[in-house]
Amino acid sequence: MENNLIIYNTLTRKKEVFAPLNPPFVGLYVCGPTVYGDAHLGHARPAITFDLLFRYLQYTGFKVRYIRNITDVGHLVNDADDGEDKIEKKAKLDQMEPMEIVQRYTNRYHKSMEQLNTLSPSIEPHASGHIIEQQELVKKIIDNGYAYESNGSIYFDVEVYSKKYDYGKLSGRKIDELFTNTRQLEGQEEKKNPADFALWKKASPEHIMRWPSPWGNGFPGWHLECSCMSQKYLGDTFDIHGGGLDLQFPHHECEIAQSTAAYGHEAVRYWIHNNMVTINGQKMGKSLGNFITLDELFSGKNNVLEQAYSPMTVRFFMLQAHYRSPLDFSNDALKAAQKGYERMMAAVKALDKIKATSENTVDVDNLSTQCFEAINDDLNTPILISCLFDGVRIINSLASGAEKIDEDNLVKLKKLYHDFIFDILGLKNEEGTNDASSQALGKVIDLVMSIRTEAKQKKDWATSDKIRDELKGAGIIVKDTKEGYEWSIE
């Protein structure tokens, strides 16, 4: 499959043909979490969006190196001189070591990501493991004249930089407006200009996470780690940088400035941003306190949730919206997604039982073309899924014998669904595992159902219905089919 992917580049505000720098290799960097709390629905969006991209690029034959960082130092609560580190603040609160917090929430993040069936990145670098490299980058920026020292901290000089380069090109900001509109926060006297940002910060005496540097004991600035680690592992020019739309400014704008100041050219060729998850129309975020963690979602333990929603329901829900549109959380929307997901997966299962005939009445090639057109058009998963639902109708009609398919087309159809559902969209079956107890359950149900079949043959509807109703009460749904019956756990 040749590559026809068109992707929206935030930098140019246009959809562009994706052409990697060194095919077949692709470098992909995505901003990962700051690990000071549980992952919430908002974190699932970039994880799923870029997992989709990662999967699709690999599917089309690219060798992708996917980097997603773990921010474990330098992300401050605010930008004031005495701004607290988020990790350190949480550590104090929980009376733990900062690295204990980092480990705990990294582990929990991994578990959530695994539940969502996202593939692990190729490399998952930690900011604290790249202090030397970050210091080297700071030195380069200082040597090139774009940073200055102030009271043991190093700041990026936005004014000097903007004389030669366009600071604000990614987020569409004008430098004059930045200088006049940047909010004046307390305790920023060290900066020449409020728009300047920290590359390295001096550690106050009580600050635990600190490293020696040419400028004294301190710690790296938040924006620095991504510039540093992306270029370390992907080269000083690489293909794709992704992240949430909320990181566009200042985080990604600062990254561009840092890389350009250090190397004389930009690092990133395609900037891709996913939109936000909202709740009641408002961004779901830590600062607003309106977030639903993934664990709560999967367990239903949050008072805004009417029920639990499975990881695949959540994944399907997100994929039914385009990644660049905001997506509003609601119970109704999740419930609809759950039904849709079940319908889709039931059809995929039904596909396995379909037998080829000599006749053929369905157009698999056309369906396939439409699916690829959708995914190639800026990862348009809502259209892709709508095409796959068109195919669900075809599959169900084949299953009931209303349509016919020949061997060639059946092979193509099975491959199409296998590839898109499992490999590209990254969905999976959530039905019971194959362990000993579920196998035993299967045998018990088959036994009970054989009794019911006997009853049905004797037209003993009372017994037959009783068995079905009792099983339903136990959470087992029985459906009669032409061949016999099917059952599933509710």
Add this chain to the structure above:
RNA sequence: GGUCGGUUGGCCGAGAGGUUAGGCAGCGGUCUGCAAAACCGUGUACAGCAGUUCAAAUCUGCUACCGACCUCCA
């Protein structure tokens, strides 16, 4: 206040100058002992006002409302 984006049927959510998005829910039907599922059929949708055009939900202008970023957030 500045910059940018949005407003689509009961709900979610695509599309984007003329042709059915899709899902969920609803309604009618077929099938089935009954269910369920499935299949078939079914919706005066595009915030308002004005303009451009043979044709506008889609382009332009204005108005209203909502949101994001501008301070940490995926």
